[in-house]
Amino acid sequence: MNRNTSKRMYVPLLVVFALLLLTFGSAAPLVTAASEPPKAAKKLVMGTSPDYPPYESVDAKKNGEIVGMDIDIAKTITKQLGYELEIASMDFNGLIAALQAGRVDFVMSGMSVTDERKQSVAFSDSYYTARNTIVSRKDHAFETADQLSGKLVGAQLGSIQDLFAETIAGAKLKKLNKIADLIQELNSGRIDAAIVEDAVAIEMVGANPGLVMNFLPAEGNDNGYAIAFPKQSGLVGDFNRVLGQMKANGQLQQIVDKWFERKEAAPAEQADGLNIDLRVLQGYVPYILKGVYVTLLFTLVSALLGLCWGVVLSLFKISGIKPLQWFATAYTSVFRGTPLLVQLTIIYYATPQLTGFDIPALLAAGLAFGLNSAAYLSETIRGGIMAVDKGQREAAIALGIPYRKMMVRIIFPQALRHILPALVNEFVALLKESSLVSVIGVTELMRRADVVRASTFRAFEALLLVAAIYYVLVLVLTSLARMLEGRLRRSD
Template identity: 70%
Template sequence: MKKSAIVRILALTLIVFILLGVFGPTDRSRANGATSNASASFCPDGKALVMGTSPDYPPYENVDAKHGGDIVGLDIDIAKAITSKLGCKLEISAMDFNGLIAALQTHRVDFVMSGMSVTPERKENVDFSNPYYAARNTIVSKKKKPFATLQELEGGKVGVQLGSTQETAIAGLKNAKITKLNTISSLIQELKANRIDAAIVEDAVAIGYIEANADLAFTMIPSDDDAEGYAIAFPKGSSLVAPFNAELAELESSGEKQKMIDSWFGQHEGAKKGNQLNLDFSILNGYVGYIVKGTLVTLLFTLVSALLGFVWGSILSLFKISSVRPLQWFATVYTSVFRGTPLLLQLFIIYYATPQLFDYDIPALLAAGLAFGLNSAAYLSETIRGGIMAVDRGQREAAMALGIPYRTMMRSIILPQAVKNILPALVNECVALLKESSLVSVIGVQDLMRRANVVQASTFRAFEALLFAGAIYYCLVLILTSLAHLLERRLRRSD
């Protein structure tokens, strides 16, 4: 390929990524220095404070998928009240619970509210406000096999949310097999599938799941007098702690906080109590449109990742067949690193390390596109190189005998035939990208899988939303493979 053509393609790819960063669903215009300046002048010039949360924990925080997809809950109302009194705007960044502390430490968010309990271990890494609510743990189990005390779970199989204080609550259980998952809804599904005997869940959350699943029951665990309750977490040394504490005290004394608690702890919609079906798609009423919107994000992400992977993979393949040794070494090492490390690890490194290393708050969708595109390029470089080497060597020799320049030969003769030869492999890579795109949900990208998880948390039922998302993925793959077959037949006719 000509150098100018490569530059144009790379420029187009860069523009698409910039657009993703500016207009992507996870974009945030977080002001640099908001954390350090907030206590002195709070939020000058209308700048916003970014709150990190894991919206799968109703009634504290969950996505209101039926009414616009906003994140709502007790924690959200308290945060809005505090930031409003401080004269700040509030922006909410959604992610998995076990990524919240890391987001604070890398200053991706200014504070965290997500039903987070104060523990000595967490105090070593973040600062906390005064507690705003004290919850109790419960043992959620099958109604046919209830548990009255934690001691009865010794030697059994117990589930807890990863990174939660419930892990500490069961630390003393003898011979218990502990299952740690990212979300409460996943734990409940494990319980219903009889993979665990019980799940340790906070009381208000347990009530919602019990109302939605008539085959489940729960028992209160005696409270720990040393427990400090739920509090707001901040980066170490944050100047926001004092003003937030002052506003929390004001909400307490005015009775406004209690009104919020009363409002949210009386709301547990869930599924209908009388429904005993194992599969009930009626619970998706009002959620279908919300889930389908994630398809656009999934397709956009797949398209951009595939484009970046193909362009960069083509360049790497040319490096590998080049006579310039440094280019060969670079391409070989690059391929070895990206093929030898997990894709999820690469995603986390780009998303969490970029702010720490380059002081740039990279949007989640942009980080995901880079991680998947760079990873895909490593695999495609070998595929494209194989396609190039499969082209009859006589054509190269004929082109060289005719005096055709190398770049022109590669662009007009060799690469078109190579792409035709490897078309099935390219389609397989696109299909893999489409399915693997579900991984981006772990950093909060509102793709198809993330939205299915949100509905799963809102309805307190897992299978229906996941099965619906699976059907959409399957349809997308069928459409993609059908288009590829049409293109392949058309290319054959043109031979």
């Protein structure tokens, strides 16, 4: 009896171990001290969206470090104030939410000061001023905002350029999350023009010979970039003091000159237009391949959690105990009736706000996908159990076999044969849907492809490589499933 009990405890313990691995292993660098007083922790966490060179980008060819003008300024300020700096990567439109949830202590990401943002966060003094710029194709170039009337104009979602684009009379807007997406849309002709900041425009045009840029009039379009903090943060005064010193002694201008001189350098040889040129991936392949481990770890934990919790839910549904049936039915209805992406962002952003626990991004992703998968698997497993001949149950009861032993030794093995293809499909879906976790900053395959797109301003080559990697992983998974299915058949 003790031996059987230990076997039944094995899988749940494996899930617990995997979750602990997510929390304290791979996700450990993502844990922040935002819930503690900054000065006590002597560490500040900076939120940024590293897809906006030269302000912030990932140096994927070397060690994956986030670099840029904003990063150098932040390092200088925090060093002078005696803090250790930790950088958290996430999408631009999630930065203010992360600030409000206490996930980061401040945000630097080429963020302009607006009245709307002032209602949610506090800003430092401005450290750089940029101009809005129109980027368009050479064969259909636009020089003024008036010429964009009736045209489809792209802008980065949540940026100051997004707000400016809304003021262009008669223009139709297309808002995208990343600058690299705007480039792809321009090159493919899906949008007529893009509104971006001047420094980024120079990068875009330098890497894409088929594009041209035209500066908009500076009057009324100057965008002062500043550092964002939570409301009533005690750090604002300290940062402003150091910023003032950097402006006075020329240190700030030196950092600006360093990165602006770098961005105006001639780009590496690349293919023109929409031609495929795999040479742009040179030096980036090892960086992308490192995402395979994170993707597989996340998929394994999600699958284990989904399978174990799905079994419990399926037993609730066939238990005959009304409260358990109602709970399992309601759970399945909620998780199948709401988008997975919504569940993921709720778990990631709401957990610190409601509980004070700063859940690591990878752990939040594993929980969201595991809980969602359990809702679907519970119906699959229930169907497999119900498909087993009733005579099996009746024979086991007649022989006096306890219910738990009957389910583990007789019913579940037969149900597994029926549902194995459906289980494999669910695990394959988990593997492919893992790309969604990039929105909360988990550096899996898709996130790394986005980094390469932001660095090269070319999308197809990086996405083609990632698609090939996913395809190979799915082939391996389905091959293992066929081997297991064949073994189960031979054991009949």
